[in-house]
Amino acid sequence: MVKRNILLNPGPATTTDTVKMAQVVPDICPREKEFVAIMREVEEGLLRIVHADPEEYAAVLFCGSGTINMDICLNSLLPEKGKVLIINNGAYSSRGAEICQCYGLPFINLQLPVDRQPDLDLIEDTLKKNPDIALVYTTHHETGTGLLNPIRQIGALVHRYHGVFVVDTTSTYAMRPIHMAEDEIDFCMASAQKGIMAMTGLSFIIGKKSVIEASAEYPKRSYYCNLFMQYEYARAHGEMHFTPPVQVIYAARQALKEYFEEGELNKWERHRRVYHAIREGLEELGFRIFIPKGQEAELVAAALYPDDPNWNFEKIHDACYERGFTIYPGKVEKAGMFRLCALGVIDQEDIKAFFTVFQEALKENQVIMPVIYEGGNKK
Numbered sequence: 001m002v003k004r005n006i007l008l009n010p011g012p013a014t015t016t017d018t019v020k021m022a023q024v025v026p027d028i029c030p031r032e033k034e035f036v037a038i039m040r041e042v043e044e045g046l047l048r049i050v051h052a053d054p055e056e057y058a059a060v061l062f063c064g065s066g067t068i069n070m071d072i073c074l075n076s077l078l079p080e081k082g083k084v085l086i087i088n089n090g091a092y093s094s095r096g097a098e099i100c101q102c103y104g105l106p107f108i109n110l111q112l113p114v115d116r117q118p119d120l121d122l123i124e125d126t127l128k129k130n131p132d133i134a135l136v137y138t139t140h141h142e143t144g145t146g147l148l149n150p151i152r153q154i155g156a157l158v159h160r161y162h163g164v165f166v167v168d169t170t171s172t173y174a175m176r177p178i179h180m181a182e183d184e185i186d187f188c189m190a191s192a193q194k195g196i197m198a199m200t201g202l203s204f205i206i207g208k209k210s211v212i213e214a215s216a217e218y219p220k221r222s223y224y225c226n227l228f229m230q231y232e233y234a235r236a237h238g239e240m241h242f243t244p245p246v247q248v249i250y251a252a253r254q255a256l257k258e259y260f261e262e263g264e265l266n267k268w269e270r271h272r273r274v275y276h277a278i279r280e281g282l283e284e285l286g287f288r289i290f291i292p293k294g295q296e297a298e299l300v301a302a303a304l305y306p307d308d309p310n311w312n313f314e315k316i317h318d319a320c321y322e323r324g325f326t327i328y329p330g331k332v333e334k335a336g337m338f339r340l341c342a343l344g345v346i347d348q349e350d351i352k353a354f355f356t357v358f359q360e361a362l363k364e365n366q367v368i369m370p371v372i373y374e375g376g377n378k379k
Contacts, residue, residue: 006350008278009328010143010171010300012193012200013344015255019198022254023247030246036238038253043234045256046204049196049264050169050188051179058212060231062203063245066170067095068225069189069203073166074099074137076227077187077211079218082134083107085163087123087154090114090142091331092168103221108133114145114332117295120153127161139168140188141176144331146291146300146339155184164211170194175271175299175343177264186211192248197344198255201245272298274342277351282340285359286370290330290337299343305336306371313338319361325354 007014028035039061046059062068074096078084084107086097100107110126112118118138127133136158140151151167158165169178169188174195178188187207192198205227216228223229224242233241259267275298279289287303289296305311313329313336320327330337340354362369 003324005324005326006346006354007326007344008340008354009326010194010339010341011191011343013195013197014346015197015199015251016258016345019251019255019258022251023199025247025250028246030244031239035246035249038249039234039240039244040238042249042252042256045253045260047206049174049178049256049259050185050206051181052206053181056208056210057180057206058209058231058235060205060207060212060227060234061240061244061249062205062225062230063201063240063242064203065200066168066189066191066194066203069170069191069205070096070137070168071099071222072205072225072227072230073187073189073207074105074135075103075221075225076218077164077166077215078105078135079215081132083130083132085110085126085130085133085136087118087136087138087149088112089116089118089149090139090147091144092139092142092170093137096137096168105221106132114142114147115290116292117147117150118154120150120157123154124157124160127157127163131161133161133163135166136163137166137168139170140172140178141169141297141299143171143300143341144339145302146289146296148295148297151185152183155186159184171299171343172297174259175268176297177268180206192252192255194343196252196255196259198252199248201248202252270347271342273348274346274351275299275301277348278340278342281351281355281358284370285355285362286372288373290332290335300339300341302330302332302337302339304373305338306367307374308367308372310366310368311371312365315365316358316361316367319364320354320357323357323360325357327358 043059089112166187173190192202193200290302
């Protein structure tokens, strides 16, 4: 049995021993029919998670972290005379703008407040005034803060103005229920180490076949990161175009098996239980949560650093880490915060154990409890 660490960072997630051990298999060439069958099984499972009709949607696998998906969608799905709209209210939508900049793509960076859901009227006004917008990109869940974006409403607007809607679902896929058609999503994406609770190194894009096939005529801006090329090769040969992460795919197959055994709604309810145990534990200690109730994804709680001269995130982190718990810094400029996340194979008992350790760490570092803020503890 492998030592169990509780990862409260936003991924990779705590995994089962059975997923870890699924990687220990006889060596195999990934071009063999046996492995091609495993690839097909994984693709089918990934489509099922988001209720994607396999006649209409494809799952396309890539070797890399979640950022590769963003790169691929933005550089592959923009027609020659089109423009990208980035709905930007956090670190990960900002990364989409950086990718556009890097490729020299024409784009509008619609920068919005990071602590609340976006203004839908402003989004519609931007679409209305810019009829050349062909591709709209945003995140479902801004993991840096815990903010949930209203993708169904945004998607409806995008489609009203005839755009393609790409959603970064890296930190919601296989956690919050997603339905491609009902949620007005044309393309979503994720990585194996997050919601399906497998290993790092495998990422995937789920998208409309009709749009992927139309993109064959779009400018080729990348060789390795081209969606149509990978899709076409997989369709013709049943394989990834380039060498796949073989053992990671075995782990993903096992993780998908365990996902369906737990069930979509049971799994989501467990993540919610964990999130609310985290949020309640932080609030009991006096911490301010960055995102207000009702606007959070119920997966990440971002707590502001207290105004205490003894607070030192690194020291608190190290004390928790030594006891088997990982906590993570925030991702908002000029706002000191840390994050506790409800990903992975964890439940309320793990959170109860964490807060025992966390309070010990605060006590050891002489941090006042409940924690203090200038102006009081209400945000």
